[in-house]
Amino acid sequence: MRNSDFVAAHTDARAGRRIGIAIYFSQEWDAEDGGEIVFRGHHGEQVVLTPQFNSLLVFDVNAHRDHEVSVVRGQRSRLSINGWCMTATDDIDQRPFQEHRDDLDQRLSPIRTTISI
Template identity: 35%
Template sequence: MTSLTINPTLTETELQALQEEFSEQGIVRIFDFLSVESIEPLARCLSQDLNFTNAFFLDQQNREGSDEQIAQLNNQQRRELYQGIYKLAAQGQGFLYGRHKVEDSSPELLKAALELINGETCLSTIKRITDNHAITHADGQATRYRVGDFLTRHVDNLPGETRKYAYVLGLSPNWHPDWGGLLQMFEIDGTPTKAFMPVFNSLTLFDVNKVHSVTSIAPFSPRSRYSITGWFRT
């Protein structure tokens, strides 16, 4: 099995710059996060080896269903399912995307990626950038956004949770911004601010109080958007 490794340690100057940027903006990106030998097999794992469950919001509930389960619906049932999802999305509620929670039965390479994110090298870097040394661990899931998939505007800071900082490890090579799948940031009142294109082998880190969305994948996109996402927690 391919061994996953983080790229050489950031210099003190680079760490200081990232810390200042995060303090000012609440979001930073670390490019070339994993070694080339690590990132390419991991990207193949997500695009070729994983079974994803479709996560969506319907009837005011978070729900999920496999491709097989959705395929078993008749045409009318499938039409009503997606109409319900899109009706809520039009009101600014909901999501539709593929996810695979990292667990014991996951491919070894995916489990190794989460172990690496929870390793001392990564955690110490995140603690330094955020200036929060109370961080203890991160959870994670693989995500897949196909044509039409989306995540509407929201914040990740939920009552009773210990989430502090969200992260997105981009695993879609040669992505074009016109294909959608942008990590879009907003002001509290809904005014759009910065948008971040999926960049292969970049780790995007942002405060859970930041309002954000993932824009819908365009119908002409030739491929899906893959990433590993989760939250650093205390």
């Protein structure tokens, strides 16, 4: 993303998408550079995350539906790779959400201990 680029508020929740990911590559990026991801809650609350070099953002697309990327300011480019972890079928949707979260936490537990962010 370059100067004045942004991503309007949207949701990544689509059939098969479970986990959203973003890997950030811009060194020495700070809030003044913009390009922050902003998650919005159901009651107007928001969480603003500034991209950090060599970091991985992982989020549940169903739990964190509404989000956007703020306007990039200045002459530097915001470099990232974005994507989703998918399921082959939607049969997982038949289980209660908490069961999804518990299952995901259990599966990611060994990975979280090996990734340094």
